[in-house]
Structures are given as C-alpha cells and as structure tokens.
Amino acid sequence: MTPEAIKEQLKQVKYPGFSRDIVSFGIVRSAAFVDGTVKVALSLTTNDPKTPLQLKRDVEACLQALPEVKDTIIDVAVSAPKAAPPRQGGNLAGNATNTAHSKIKHAVAIASGKGGVGKSTFAVNLACSLAKSLADAGRPGRVGLMDCDIYGPSVPLMIGLSGRPQIDGDMLIPMEANGVKVMSMGFLIDDNTPVVWRGPMIMKTIQQFVQNVKWGELDILLIDLPPGTGDAQLSLVQTIPLDGAVLVTTPQPAATNIARKGGLMFQKVNVPLLGVAENMSYFVDPAGLKHKLFGEGGGQQTADALGTSLLGQVPLIPAIREGGDTGKPVVLAEPDGPAAAAFDVIGHALQEGLRRAAATPSE
Template sequence: MNRDLPAEAAVRAALGTVIDPELRRPLDELGMLDAVTIDGGTVRVKVLLTIAGCPLRDSITADTEAALSRVDGVERVEVELGVMDQAQRDALKAQLKGAGGRRGIPFNEPSSLTRVYAVASGKGGVGKSSVTVNLAAAMAAQGLRVGIVDADVYGFSVPALMGITQQPTRVDELILPPVAHGVKVISIGMFVEGNQPISWRGPMLHRALEQFLTDVYFGDLDVLFLDLPPGTGDIAISVAQLLPSSELLVVTTPQSAAADVAERAGAMAAQTGQRVAGVIENMSWLELPDGGKLELFGAGGGSTVAARLSATLDAAIPLLGSIPLDVSLREGGDAGTPLVLGRGDSRARDELLGIAAALARRPRGLEGLKLPVSIR
C-alpha cells in the first residue's frame, strides 16, 4: 500500500524538536541544519557539527533519525554530518554569548535570575559531593535547568558520581559542558589524564574557577551548584569574590567535632557578605532491620550548626533536612546514577527529594532588577 509523501512542513516541524545535547537548544535555532531534501519517502538532512570530533555526533544522528521517522510518509532517513566553518562558529558564539563574545560572569549580570548555591563543609568526608549531585539531579528531574561547577579542584569527584566520562566540547574559546541526568557539569577532572593529582596554589585555583564561570556556556540556568572543597581556603574566598550573590549550603554530620568545623564554614558568610540558605545533616543515622535507628555519629549536629549560625549571622538559618546512612546512596554514586533518580523505598532518597523540593520552591529573586515596563 502506497503511503502519502511526507509534507515539508511536517519534516521541518519534526526537525525543530531535535535538541543539541550540549547546548540544549534546537538544531535549527543554532544554525546546525545545513540542508533538508525530500525525495519520495526519503528525507536527507545535513547537520553541521560545531567541531569535527564532536563526542555526541552519534546521539545527534540518532535523535534526528528518530524525530523524522515519526513523520507520516517518511520511509527512510539519511543524515549527513558536516562541520561548521569559522564564520558559522563565530555566528553561533555571537548568538550564545552576544556580539563580541562578552567574557563576564553571566550569573552576576543584573538580568540573571539564576540562584547559585555553594555547597560547603568544614571538613572532608561528610558526603558534600553526594549531596550536591543528588540535589542537582532531583531539581533537573523536576524540569529545572541545573548546572554544577565542581570547584573541589584537589578532590574532584562529581564526574564519577554523575557517570560522566566524556570531555567538554571546545568551540574555539567557548567550552560546552557535558550533560548527565539533565544537569550540565564542568570539572577540572575532565581535563586531566587518568587519576593525576592537581598541585596548584591559590592564584591558579582562582583562575581555573574564573575560567569555568566565564568560558563555560551553561545557558540560562534556574540553579547553579558549586561543590566547594572542605574548609575556608582559597576556593571559598574566590567563590565569594566571583559570585557575591551566591548562597551557602552547609553540610555536616551529627558528630559534634564535624558540627564545630561546619559552623566555621558557614560563619565565613559574615565576612564575605554571602547568605546561608540552610544546613543539611548527612549520615544522621542507620536504620536497623527492626526499624530502629543507630546513631553512629551521635545526634543533633545539624540543628546545633543551624542554631549557632542563626545567632552568629542574626538570621534564621533552617535545618533543611537530615539524611540517613543508606547503602544505595553509595551504590548510586559508584554507578554514576544519583539515588534520587532510582525507585523503591529509601529514607535517604525521600529526604534528598524533600530538600531539593524546598530549595526549588524558593523563587528566583526579582529584587533590584530593572523590569522593561513603561508607564504611558
């Protein structure tokens, strides 16, 4: 039985649904569709990649084929991959970054509504990175546009926790971050060979963080997370300087010693002028087979930190949640799949989802913005 030939309008509409995996915008909007021809039931499309070695070329091809195969009358899809010339790349960069490729930090612009959370801890080993990736993945699953900057240069772990193995794509000086679980991620770990250590001093750390914030194209995000190294050293100071509107999320365990040093990380906001969005207590207890709770690291550390910071900063600092120990949280990290994306009963998962929902409900502020409204 003969099928009706595909309509050009339907083919164009289908191509408009194909999203570039890195830029998260339609291919046609980015100037990546070079030619579309319809020959009977065969549709031929030429897609221009940003660079010759684009790591997501197979994904773009598969998405294009899938979108066109759903169009009535299409019997065969042929996708040819080309590469943008310099003029086309310049036009793309101008579209993304503005004329002249402005190099400022977009999250500091008066028009930016991105809420920036710097996830801090007083000491290592409290699960700060696991909390970061799970909160980010949970918000992305809610439909928010989310990014992560792995600012823990010495102890980077976010790529592994998110299951990212590919390097970022470079379009001249513009860096396109990999996307995993709907979250855009950048980390110094994506630029080193194997498991090589990073041995940098303060100025190098500041420059690396600054480059992540200026040269990496995140687009318009609802939320940006920064996974900070433990303590109150160079990176914490650089974040306060480079992103003065960022808010701290302080992660601690219930142990009193951990709570003491976590308080110092949060109290730094009094010196930097940042706000503390809240305290998160991790590893709060271990649920026993009989339903009881074993408090391996003591109790009350999170509420103690919240109370002390409230007094120090003269502001109400909430305890956002208490996350119990859960083997599936560790297993999800090892597998590169955040726990919040799984199914089944998990008290840790429920607590993380609750914290993410509470943070997501906080509106992106309009205070101080000049809105384009005129009174006639």
C-alpha cells in the same frame, strides 16, 4: 631587618575569620625598618569597622614580639567594597554586554567545614533531585553543577560522566547527565595526574569555570566547594554574586564545630546562609530500628548557632554510596526510597528559601 623579613614575620597574622595570612592576601603593601621602628602599610577592602582595628592590633603584637623592634608604625588604608554590578536578566556576574556569559537565575554554594561529610555525594543527588523536580514542572535542563574541588574532583564518577567537554570558540560546553549540566576539573585532567597547584592557579581555574563555560539558561547552579575556607572559597565569592550557601555536616561535634566556622566565613563575605543539611543522620537496620551512629542534633544545633534553618536530614544507607560508585545517583536509582525522599525535602526547602530571598527587598 629587610622588608622581606618583616613580611615573613607577618605571615603569622591571619585575616580575621580566615585561615590565610595577610601577606598572601596581598594586604601588606609595604614594609620598612628604620632605627628600631617597623613601618608597615596595609590596604584592605571591608565594610566592617572592627576588621582594620583588629588587624592593626594583631600586626603590632606580631612585630613587637621581635627583639630588635622598639616601636611600630602601622598605616591602614581602608576602602569600601565595590557594589556587585546588577544582574541583567540573571546574567552571571552581571555582565549584560558579554553574551558569552550564561543566564543563571540562582547560584548556590554547597560547602562544608571539613572533609568526609559526603558533601560531593550530597551535591550530586541534590542536583539530580532538583533537575527531576524542574523537569516535572516543564523546565528540563535548568540545573547546573560546578565541581570546584580542584584537588579531588569526584563529581564525574558520581554522576556517571567521563571524557572531555566540547569547545565552542573559547567556551567550554558543560557535559550533561540526568538533566544536570556539569563542569569539573575531572574532565580536564587524566585520572592518574595529581593537581599540584598553588592558590593563584586555583583562583584562575574557578574564574574560567564561571566565565568560560557555556552554561546556558539555568534556574539554579550548584557549586560544589572543597572543604575549608581557602582560595577556592575566596575566588568563588569574588567571582560570582552568590545567592546563598548550603552547609553540609554530619551530626557529631567533630563536623559541626568546623561547619560553623564555614558558615561564619560566608557571613563575613555577605553570602546568605540558606540552611544546613545533616548528612549520615541515622541508619535503619533490617528490623526497622533507627540507629544514630554519629550522634544526633548536630545539624539543628549548627543551624541554630548560625541563625539559619535545618533543610533536612539524609539517612546513612548503602544505596547512597553504591550510587556514587556506579554513577547512578540514588535519587534516580531508587526514586521511592528514603534517600530520594530526603533530597526532595531539602530541594523543596532550598527553592522556597531562594524564592523568599528574592521576594525580600534588599536593605
């Protein structure tokens, strides 16, 4: 049995809490087969003492399922994660010596377990709501939105931007609309060009969005993630010292069950959950009757299960979809409407959560 055949077999072993296998994660350092015995060396970085034990058990079970394997020797080398370098004045990634990096006070991921819950629409409207709130407080232009949905970037359409960003040296200048600075893969590819990339290219792009975009000084950077727990999410938490994540879900179990898994992923990589937002919570008909088309209580149940709070509920109204299609976010097109009110509540709760987290001494 060749080392390649052993590694192919080990692709069935997932890293605990993730959908990716240990081979693609680079955890399998070596593999050999001698006289019926498989010898495998694993190397991982974690503070969780349970993870190495679980991986060893899973690898042994996977290999012993092969008829030619009589015994296994699994060597697991564990190292503690390096502490994130301190932020100097909010400098992204803590690199105070690199003046090209932008100064960002808070970086928050907007995530969901599954697609179809309106996460990008939510992120755009929340960004615009926050930008308006900060501008009213005398801090205009202090909100950024990074669209990390590499395969289906929809933020440019929803916020009313098109064209290509300008370049200053080796830095991209984010485009701006409605007081929000935006960077998206949608600015860098043609509308009819599909993105057919493997994981390493996705990781590199996200790193460039962080390190090679001249964000300027921001109070908050919202990061719109694609659904799931794959390369984009892992690249993000490895590149940016996130202040937290917001989970977006719809009320029904088909969404909330997967949203919980997304929340557990952030907890496993030590990213605080700032709360859950329930989208498409209810529909109000012309007679004023409220209809719970997708059920009710899912957002609160998800928040309770993850030990966090429900930030708010966004109604299901045509104006939200129309605003996304026309590039005029509903929070600005109908500032006195129910959707704008919901996003104002969520934005206020998010800022309060960030302030509380900043005021709490780290352990």
